[in-house]
Amino acid sequence: MGQAVQRRFVGVTAVVAALGLTAALSGCGADGGSGDVTLKLVAADYGTGAENSSQKYWDDLAAAFEKKNPGIRVDVTVRSWKDVDREVAEMVKAGEAPDIAQIGAYAEYAEAGDLYPASEMLAIRTESNFLPSLSDAGKVRGSLYGLPFVASTRLLFYNKGLFDAAGIDAPQTWDDISSDAEALKKKGVTYPFALPLGPEESQAETLMWMLSGNGGYTDDAGTYVIDSAANVETFKWLQSDLVGKGLTGPVAPGKLDRATAFEAFTKGEVGMLNGHPTLMEDAEKKGIEVGMVPLPGADGPTEGSMGVADWMMGFKQNGHRKEIGRFLDFAYQDENVLAFADAYDLLPVTGSASAEMEADAKHKPLHDFLSALPNSQLYPFGKTSWAQVSEAVKEKIGSAVEPNGNPEIVLGDIAAVARDAESAQ
Template sequence: MQRRVRTRTIAVVSALGLMGVLGGCGVGGGSSDVTLKLVAADYGDSAANSSKKYWDDLVQRYESEHPDVNIDVSVYSWTDVDREVKEMVDAGNPPDMAQIGAYADYAAEEKLYKVGDLLSIPVQADFLSQLATAGEVNSVQYGMPFASSTRLLFYNKKLFREAGLTPPQTWDELAAAAEALQDLGVKYPYALPLGPEEAQAETMQWLLSGDGGYSDITSTYSIDSVQNVQTFTWLKDELVGKGLTGPVAPGKLDRAEAFAAFAAGDVGMLNGHPSLMEIAGKKGVEYGMVPTPGVDGESPTTLGVADWMMAFNHNGHRDQVGDFLDFVYSEENVLDFSRDYNLLPVTNSASRAMAASAEDKDLKPFLDQLPTSELYPVGNTSWATVNAAIKKEIGKAVAPNGSPEGVLGGLQATATRAENAE
């Protein structure tokens, strides 16, 4: 079992000028007029910034240099894309490529190409190491990271000034700041979204800050570890129980609602990813960002999330798919996508370029967190079951009559059953 992440990017040819020799063989292969089907997720929030525009431009540039290869791209919302791909696979008609949220189930069913059989050596080697590892099943990479993000603590600078506060570095400082914000009349001193939309993210962020996580050093689920129980006991007693998390019960508060409340000026602090910068900025909220507070100081690890590209082996066309993906993961294309959607590159080359660019200074704090980030265990086929259980149950751990030990123990039992069922 391994830890994984969520995001997207593009790779580059090595500085030595190696020409993308495919892990399989040359692109020609004697075929002509090949059509490759790609299903992709939409990272935009309207037709004006739909991912369709990004793919249309990229495909046009690729096809102009490869007249015998056509790329047919279908873009779906995140609500629909995973289901659409599953229905295609179940019907025996999978796309050649899919850019979605998880790959492990398809890899376990031997439906995917190995990344080493697709990409040129320089491109495969350019993936950030922890993301490449997150794309592995049984030490073989099947998932190609496509986009990524990390988390920081956002705080409302205006409210902090009015309360005479400085950004917290420890849990105790965070609780003290929340009390001061409560005294100021702030609606959500600390917003704790443990609702079903993305509870697994907020949960993992807190577990990591308490020196825990979803799994231990051997990649075995450890959801009910001593550290994790202590973390949720602290949350229940010191934040939720003292009314410092706002009028909506954490188990009923979704991330999108928490972000909207922050943009409305009603939240003092919350964990956020890069998209919150734009959401808050559009509403004129003056915000600051700092690393996640931990028990005794800045948390040594933050949550990393990645989305995935994968290639199905049903239709063949390995060489054409590999050549197209080499192009997708060029430094230029990875940077363009990351900048368009406030995401982090998944390659070393694009990450270095972003770190050195004044254009990307707003993303640099998140980029700095990526090398030490911890990913969801998405390389394990049991993760889908565990993820769904966390979203459904974790809010009960901090409810007035809730038991952190009982809820985390139940989740551990679910994880164990899911593992044994594989």
């Protein structure tokens, strides 16, 4: 759910015929010849192998679009999440930008002037249909450049069977988490609370906990406040009341990746952890009865969930503004948005598709995640500095909760990286 929904749903490289990454025009296109244009689209793979690769979705979408839009062809290249952002960056650097990219980050391209703003590509009805919280996260200097593609939110997952065996109820506060974890530990649960602060996706786990303590990466004005008093207190609590009491399992949080924690949950080895929709389905397939509640906060349930989004963008290089816009207007029709969300248990990013999902009983398992999305807090995607800050979090945050760690110093170090990155712009 970029890193978001990867972070989240990392796929392997699709086994597909490699499509050329350089511009291919079936006619003169922008030069004014036959009017035929070939759009290059590079997209991330949300699948876990060839059998559920995103390639099929994009090939089907391209074929349907071409049928309705004679004269425009769409060449699709799907790459794994571990490669796609780097490959697009290399293409742009080499002067071979795609026309459309569906990847994890947009801000650097927007700042460099490489992208069309949404207002120059999309029909008004398309642009206005994005959920406001996601649309806001896609803006640079007030203009929308990163078009939300799919989204996810996070809730606290707990194993109902383990909770019943320990005679405990779902937690609502930090104190509840600690006492529930102690009860689970007494019952021999391997990971009473799995706390993945390893390098895979600790920037997500970090934000969830910051929000639960009334903090966050930035303030309302968008300024980094990583080492705020609220954030420091949150990590002091994690250090003393979870890690320090031996309630986070046999692997130190700084060494525990999300994928490992999720796998342990599906095996019945985890009492509680923060999860997303895909984990719900995976766990239930393994016979785990899953309970879900908003992440507990210091005094009660956290009011805003963490949200994750990935992005679509249109590059200026080949001059195909109108054709890109036509394709994007088509891609964001409800049936197409919902088809992708359905395929990967993700959330739609438009108001109309969200309303349709909410009204459909077959999507009931996703309704709690869907209701959390409008008020969700996303990473500061619009900051070109975010990539550096995210890497610093992945590298350092695990040490904040070590027995001899110092949360104030660790958060201060990350805040210094943020300041330096901001000043370098």
